[in-house]
Amino acid sequence: MLALLDCNNFYVSCERLFNPKLIGRPVVVLSNNDGCIISRSNEAKSIGIKMGEPFFKIKNNILSNRVVVLSSNYSIYGDISDRIMNILKNDFPEVEVYSIDEAFFKLKGIKDRERRCVDVANKILKWIGIPVSIGIAKTKTLAKITNRVIKKKHEYRNITFNNNVLEIKNDNDLEYILKNTPVEDIWGVGKKLSVFLKKNTINSAFDLKDCDENFIRKKKGVILQRTVLELRGVECNYIESTRPVKKSICVSRSFGTKLRYHENIRSALIVYVQKATSKMRLNQLFCRTITVFLKTSRYESRAYSNSKTYTLIEPTIDLRLIWKIADKLLKDIYKDLYLYSKVGIILSEFYDEKSIQQSLINNKLSQKETNNEKKLMQLIDDINGKFGYGKLKLSSDCDKDFFSNKKTRNSRNSNWKMKSKYCSPCYTTRWYDIPKVKV
DNA sequence: TCTGGGGTCCTAGGACCC
DNA sequence: TCTGGGGTCCTAGGACCC
Numbered sequence: 348m349l350a351l352l353d354c355n356n357f358y359v360s361c362e363r364l365f366n367p368k369l370i371g372r373p374v375v376v377l378s379n380n381d382g383c384i385i386s387r388s389n390e391a392k393s394i395g396i397k398m399g400e401p402f403f404k405i406k407n408n409i410l411s412n413r414v415v416v417l418s419s420n421y422s423i424y425g426d427i428s429d430r431i432m433n434i435l436k437n438d439f440p441e442v443e444v445y446s447i448d449e450a451f452f453k454l455k456g457i458k459d460r461e462r463r464c465v466d467v468a469n470k471i472l473k474w475i476g477i478p479v480s481i482g483i484a485k486t487k488t489l490a491k492i493t494n495r496v497i498k499k500k501h502e503y504r505n506i507t508f509n510n511n512v513l514e515i516k517n518d519n520d521l522e523y524i525l526k527n528t529p530v531e532d533i534w535g536v537g538k539k540l541s542v543f544l545k546k547n548t549i550n551s552a553f554d555l556k557d558c559d560e561n562f563i564r565k566k567k568g569v570i571l572q573r574t575v576l577e578l579r580g581v582e583c584n585y586i587e588s589t590r591p592v593k594k595s596i597c598v599s600r601s602f603g604t605k606l607r608y609h610e611n612i613r614s615a616l617i618v619y620v621q622k623a624t625s626k627m628r629l630n631q632l633f634c635r636t637i638t639v640f641l642k643t644s645r646y647e648s649r650a651y652s653n654s655k656t657y658t659l660i661e662p663t664i665d666l667r668l669i670w671k672i673a674d675k676l677l678k679d680i681y682k683d684l685y686l687y688s689k690v691g692i693i694l695s696e697f698y699d700e701k702s703i704q705q706s707l708i709n710n711k712l713s714q715k716e717t718n719n720e721k722k723l724m725q726l727i728d729d730i731n732g733k734f735g736y737g738k739l740k741l742s743s744d745c746d747k748d749f750f751s752n753k754k755t756r757n758s759r760n761s762n763w764k765m766k767s768k769y770c771s772p773c774y775t776t777r778w779y780d781i782p783k784v785k786v
Numbered sequence: 787t788c789t790g791g792g793g794t795c796c797t798a799g800g801a802c803c804c
Numbered sequence: 805t806c807t808g809g810g811g812t813c814c815t816a817g818g819a820c821c822c
Contacts, residue, residue, distance in 0.1 A: 378790035385790075385822090403788040419790090446822045537820050568796065570820080597792055604787095646789065691791090766788090794821080803812075 348454040351490035355478045357448035358386035365774045373414040380765040418770040441588040464512045483514035488577035491534040528552035598623040599691020602763040615763045617744040633662035635696040639676035644688040653680040662698045
């Protein structure tokens with residue numbers, strides 16, 4: 348048996364921790380650039396605001412219902428998430444942190460499973476202040492379904508709940524739940540697959556569980572076949588309590604306003620390159636492959652999207668080299684024809700320092716030089732860690748006006764920074780934002 | 787006017803090998 | 805007229821997740 352812990356309306360719950368006025372009111376949190384709805388309070392759900400909906404489309408609904416709108420603040424959410432996961436890891440031996448607000452954990456050999464889960468849920472509510480739901484089942488897919496049932500309690504009158512914890516205990520309950528789970532709500536079944544399944548008269552989780560497994564395998568591949576097996580209680584997706592090594596690191600943002608000129612896009616890219624390389628160094632990795640991509644909005648009538656990849660002979664950690672390559676790649680894919688909405692960098696093919704294969708021919712870096720590179724990068728990270736991100740940066744990453752000390756008349760629009768109009772303070776991660784308590 | 791960001795895994799098909 | 809069998813590796817694209 349295993350369990351899935353899921354934080355309720357996580358981003359909204361985090362915001363409410365520090366701003367109790369939000370409790371009881373409809374609240375939504377927006378994606379980056381204030382684009383779409385990505386978290387909703389129950390009140391917001393009940394007035395019909397949908398997940399993923401573009402913000403601009405529902406402004407009227409938001410005004411007339413006095414919905415509180417917030418930009419996303421990931422430094423809060425990440426910090427709160429870490430605290431919750433630490434409590435869980437203390438109470439259970441094998442925990443897989445699956446996302447910022449979810450974790451699977453093993454219950455093998457644990458007696459009185461429901462009791463233990465209720466205890467940890469109460470502890471998290473008391474110590475951190477975030478309400479969570481925990482579903483217990485034989486497989487990850489079934490645990491996911493169980494959690495969905497907890498969130499939709501009112502639709503499942505035949506089931507008894509122990510606070511926000513549920514274990515499916517007998518076959519009757521399981522059958523009842525699966526019959527009342529639409530196929531598109533199963534973990535691993537998205538838009539495309541649900542269309543296919545419905546065409547083949549597979550409408551509920553119960554239908555999928557009982558269908559011909561080989562037909563699924565042949566038509567849609569091994570992943571969906573595993574889902575079928577997991578619905579039958581056969582474990583195919585195991586809990587991985589050690590975090591696997593990253594395979595790629597990507598940094599990209601949509602621009603606050605669309606950009607036309609190369610120099611503006613370049614000044615956004617250099618910031619992302621610095622972020623991506625410092626992320627990579629945090630994981631103590633060297634990369635061999637660098638990809639830059641550039642695109643217009645996909646809603647644009649004249650859409651353009653392109654990317655280019657460069658593979659090094661020897662993996663590197665050096666920001667200066669990575670930037671040089673990224674800059675060249677951007678030049679190659681940029682066309683002076685479009686209004687762009689996004690640029691990004693992907694680093695991949697990682698090596699740790701010990702396993703780097705040196706080039707036979709191109710051995711231009713001596714051991715000493717490699718060490719110097721590493722020291723320099725470490726220094727950048729240390730200084731930025733201490734004095735704030737961006738204190739030390741590449742000299743290409745600067746505003747010419749900053750040095751010329753005057754705004755040039757034809758300075759081109761470089762307002763690429765993302766919109767974040769409704770952002771709350773970083774209550775737990777920035778000195779100046781820590782809430783003050785009146786005595 | 788305005789539509790997120792960061793990932794993973796699988797598959798089909800092409801190119802190549804002996 | 806007639807053109808094998810068995811394999812690997814790489815890439816692009818698709819589908820999914822939160």
